[in-house]
Amino acid sequence: MPLDLSLSRRKLLKTSAGAAALGIVGAPAISYAQAEAIKIGHITPRTGFLGPLGEYAVQAVQLAADEINAGGGVMGRKIELVLDDSPNPQQASAKAERLIQRDKVAALLGEISSASALAIGQVVQREKVLFINTGANSDALRGSDCQRFMFHIEAQNSMYVKAVGRSLVRDGLVRGKKWYSLTADYAFGHDLLRVAKRYMNENGGNHGGDDLIPTDLADFSPFLLKIRTARPDVVILNLAGTQITNFLKQYAEFGLAFPVAGFGFDTALAWGAGPGNFGGIWPVVWHHLVDTPNTKKFVAAFTTRWKRPPENQAWGDYCSLKVVAQAMAETKTTEAAKIVEHFEKGAKFDLLKTREGYFRASDHQMMMEMYAITALPQAQVKNQWDIFTSSPPVPGPDESLEAIAATAEENQCTFKAA
Amino acid sequence: MDFIPLLSQILNGLQNGAYYVMIALGLSMIFSLGGIVNLAHGAFYAIGAYLTVTLAPQIGFGGAMIASPLLVALIGMVVERYLLRRFYTGDPILGLLLTFGLAMVAEQSLRIIYGAAPVPFSIPQALRGQVFIGEFVYSRYRLMILGIAAACVLGLWLLLSRTAFGKVVRAGVQNPDMVGALGISLKPYMTAVVMIGVGLAALAGVLVAPIAGVHPAMGQEIITFAFVVVVIGGLGSFWGVVAAAVIVGVTRGVAAHFYPAATEASVYLLMVLVLLLRPRGLFGERIQKFE
Numbered sequence: 065m066p067l068d069l070s071l072s073r074r075k076l077l078k079t080s081a082g083a084a085a086l087g088i089v090g091a092p093a094i095s096y097a098q099a100e101a102i103k104i105g106h107i108t109p110r111t112g113f114l115g116p117l118g119e120y121a122v123q124a125v126q127l128a129a130d131e132i133n134a135g136g137g138v139m140g141r142k143i144e145l146v147l148d149d150s151p152n153p154q155q156a157s158a159k160a161e162r163l164i165q166r167d168k169v170a171a172l173l174g175e176i177s178s179a180s181a182l183a184i185g186q187v188v189q190r191e192k193v194l195f196i197n198t199g200a201n202s203d204a205l206r207g208s209d210c211q212r213f214m215f216h217i218e219a220q221n222s223m224y225v226k227a228v229g230r231s232l233v234r235d236g237l238v239r240g241k242k243w244y245s246l247t248a249d250y251a252f253g254h255d256l257l258r259v260a261k262r263y264m265n266e267n268g269g270n271h272g273g274d275d276l277i278p279t280d281l282a283d284f285s286p287f288l289l290k291i292r293t294a295r296p297d298v299v300i301l302n303l304a305g306t307q308i309t310n311f312l313k314q315y316a317e318f319g320l321a322f323p324v325a326g327f328g329f330d331t332a333l334a335w336g337a338g339p340g341n342f343g344g345i346w347p348v349v350w351h352h353l354v355d356t357p358n359t360k361k362f363v364a365a366f367t368t369r370w371k372r373p374p375e376n377q378a379w380g381d382y383c384s385l386k387v388v389a390q391a392m393a394e395t396k397t398t399e400a401a402k403i404v405e406h407f408e409k410g411a412k413f414d415l416l417k418t419r420e421g422y423f424r425a426s427d428h429q430m431m432m433e434m435y436a437i438t439a440l441p442q443a444q445v446k447n448q449w450d451i452f453t454s455s456p457p458v459p460g461p462d463e464s465l466e467a468i469a470a471t472a473e474e475n476q477c478t479f480k481a482a
Numbered sequence: 483m484d485f486i487p488l489l490s491q492i493l494n495g496l497q498n499g500a501y502y503v504m505i506a507l508g509l510s511m512i513f514s515l516g517g518i519v520n521l522a523h524g525a526f527y528a529i530g531a532y533l534t535v536t537l538a539p540q541i542g543f544g545g546a547m548i549a550s551p552l553l554v555a556l557i558g559m560v561v562e563r564y565l566l567r568r569f570y571t572g573d574p575i576l577g578l579l580l581t582f583g584l585a586m587v588a589e590q591s592l593r594i595i596y597g598a599a600p601v602p603f604s605i606p607q608a609l610r611g612q613v614f615i616g617e618f619v620y621s622r623y624r625l626m627i628l629g630i631a632a633a634c635v636l637g638l639w640l641l642l643s644r645t646a647f648g649k650v651v652r653a654g655v656q657n658p659d660m661v662g663a664l665g666i667s668l669k670p671y672m673t674a675v676v677m678i679g680v681g682l683a684a685l686a687g688v689l690v691a692p693i694a695g696v697h698p699a700m701g702q703e704i705i706t707f708a709f710v711v712v713v714i715g716g717l718g719s720f721w722g723v724v725a726a727a728v729i730v731g732v733t734r735g736v737a738a739h740f741y742p743a744a745t746e747a748s749v750y751l752l753m754v755l756v757l758l759l760r761p762r763g764l765f766g767e768r769i770q771k772f773e
Contacts, residue, residue: 110598116697119598249743275742282694282703285494285624286738286745292619293487309600309695317605317621317693319612336600336695372597448602 101144102137102398104129104385105169107159107184108199110149113279113305114176116332117377121174121198122147123370124378128385131365138389139396156180160187160195170398171196173384176377178202178252185214189480194400196388198380201328202255203475206427210477213400215407215428217384217415219349221252221259222470225327227434227458228347229263232325235345237298239268244296244322246287246311248304249276252328256302260327262474264300272296277307284311288318301326305333312337331375331437334452339445342452345438350379350416353454354435358416373449379416387413418457419465427477431465433457486617491735497624499731500631504686505704506711506723507638508679514655514718515668515675516570518577522561523683523708524701525588530554530684531691531700532592535603543606547688554684555677562676567669585701592698600695609692627689634682635724642720651675655718710749714756716766726764 106125108118129143137143146167150156156175163169164187172188175181176199188195189211197205197216206220219227232238243264247253257274264271272294275287291299299322303311308329315324316337324344331351334342352363352373362382366374374382390413392398395406407428412420421432437452445451459467505527512520533550534543541549561584569577611622642648653661654668661668687700694700707730715726730749737748744751756764 111699113699115699116597116599119593275738277742278746280703281746282700283498283734285498286491286735287742289487289490289494290739290742293490306600306695306697306699309697313604313693313695317610317623319610319621332599333695336602336697338602338604340604341602372599 099139099141101142102392103144103146103167103169104388105146105148105160105163105167105172106174106381107148107150107156107163107172108174108381109151109176109180111151113307116306116336117176117199117330117375118149120332120375120378121176121381124366124374124380124382125173125385127366127369128382132385132389138392143385143389150175150177150180150184153177153179153183157183157187160184161191164188164191164193169193170392171388171400171403173381173388174198175200177250178205178255179250181205181214182209182251185209185211188213192400194388194403196384198384199377200252202252203259203470204251204255206429206470207475207477210427210479212479213404215423215430217387217430218380219432219434220429220470220475221256221328222474223429223434223468224329224347224349225256225259225263226468228325228327228345228436229267230458231345231436231438231455232298233267235323237323237325238264240270241297242270242272242295243298243300244272244291244294245274245300245302246277246284247274247302248307249278252304253277253302256328259470260300260302277303279305279307281307282310284314285318288314288320291322292318292320296322298323298325302328304328305330306336308333309336312343313341316341316343330377331452332377334439335375335449338448339440339451340442343439345436346452348376348435348437349432350376351435351437351452351454353450353452354417356416356418358414362416383413383415418461421465424466424469426472427470427475429469431469433459433465434468488736488739490618490620491739492732493618493620494624495732495735496728497628497731498734499728500628501686501689502704502707502711502730503724503727504631504634504682504689505708506715506727507635507720508682509708510712510715510717510720510723511651511675512679513712515651516566516577516672517574518566518569518581519574520679521578521581521705522584522588523581523680524703524705525585526554526558526680526701527683527687527690527704528592528698528701529557529588530687531696532596532601532687533684534688534691535601535696538603543609543692547685550688551681551684555681558677558680559673561680562673566676567672570672585705589698589701596698598698600697603691603696605692623693630685630689634685638678638682639720647671647674707749710753712763714753714763716760716763718767719763719765722763722765 108121110118129145133142148159171194173196175197178200181197181200195214197218199218201221203221247257326346329346363373391403391406395402407423408425410422412422415421415432417433421430424431436455439452509523530550534546537546537549605623609623612619613622650671711726711730715722733748733752734745738745
């Protein structure tokens, strides 16, 4: 196509009007201080089976940015968010590149899909920009695919499995018992099944079978019929996104009585199933009933602004921006390499839990407490949000935070030279 | 020994086919008469589900089952009168783009009003429970869906084959110019067909709301299957769509039994096979205006 350099007056007017309109939509509602704002890129799926979680992620990161800016910003500079969505891994990688090269963001936050996080990890390593993964769980991201510039505030699959696994062992659902699993058919699910098998084998469980579930499947009835025939002692779900909601509703509908537990979970999906449908024991990285003053403050602020309580994905994106802002303030720089070094030295961060967390230098996983939640019987449910009870923090107060994480033997990470 | 589980999957496939048919029939009718590939059909299904969640607390699930499809049919009427009507005779790609845009507007509107997270909704207490037929145990609610879908198919077939209305619609599908030459305007018939079509899709949405997640993208999930059903069944064929819906449902069930990872892929494979052997679909008729 030949390049048209002649620019008519009309065209110029139209273009600048358009640009002005875009500027109004794109700019956050803050007036800038004299110093230039620090741009932070946020990228997460907004549509598809992970879309419901992406909405929480975006609302939470906006709340965090506004709180930081209301408190004077970072080093006297405002935080400016550049939001984008990532429907699939190809787009995730292209958009990450664009945020870095065109928007010159100081850091990237977000993502929920493990497959997309993997793609972004490769981009940030090449571009040497900090990336904090707020929602992708696959152990491989912290192991075979780990990157020096990628950190994980979201817990890894091993942590999810070990956090809820303790409750399952306590309830006698593992040793000598037959478990049957349903697994989401993409990077996250495959990785979770691998980790789950390792844990269950070590604790004496027998695997009765697994079905891989396509991510766009909405009707679980063929699989529920298979579970009924298999008669397992416990049904384990390695599912993600709206898959979990659909499964829970249909499991209740089919009236199957085998205990249900999951190794991956998000509370929004339990809320979507509703009291009476939601059942079983599940691991979460955080939930809105955690009994700490900072959680209460966050839940109140989020609920006031967005008219619903935050769920665990909201926690991840909220905390990750706070962590990055704090690290920039402490190191007095936005330079990625310096912040990576600061994280690796074991800087501590408040994560709205009882203990502070820190990134483990060997694989960049946030070491922190987790929780196992159990569905309340329908009669005890008072509102649509508080439909579960929680275990105390796992690991317990006298244990190392590393107790539930993958060990170096289980998941080896070697960072390529930066 | 291994026969009972397979039989259950086949019966379950029948039930799944039941609700594909409710969506695919409308899609097929709107295409056959108006020549519009209605990509917004799934959106009407989603709106039906959301209306149920909103209305059921006030007027009960039974009330919502009647009110939601009627409200959606009214929306369908407005959409037909002011939008679709302009595109019957033009380039089919324009109608495609219009309905694609409508689907996105509808999905975003649901997202803005209700949020992206699934909205909780459960089966009414009275409809819960299981039915035992020998070795075979099945959900009462799903048997009810099967019954309602069968009634809809029968009703629609009677309407199209036994009434004056049906005669004009069938004639309009075959040769609209001749119908016009006889002094009959197809416009009110087209409005009625769209209303019936989207109303049926909405009813499917109502029925699925208690057993699957109600979220803005649910229409997208179902629309691909509905298209596959229409393509396999053959354009313009009423019983072709019904048969294809059942075949697609059963194929999924059998695939889940033998090779679960291919549950969704099996349906597309089936479509490829059918199109290779019969490009017009299983029961596809020649329709003059598309030749």
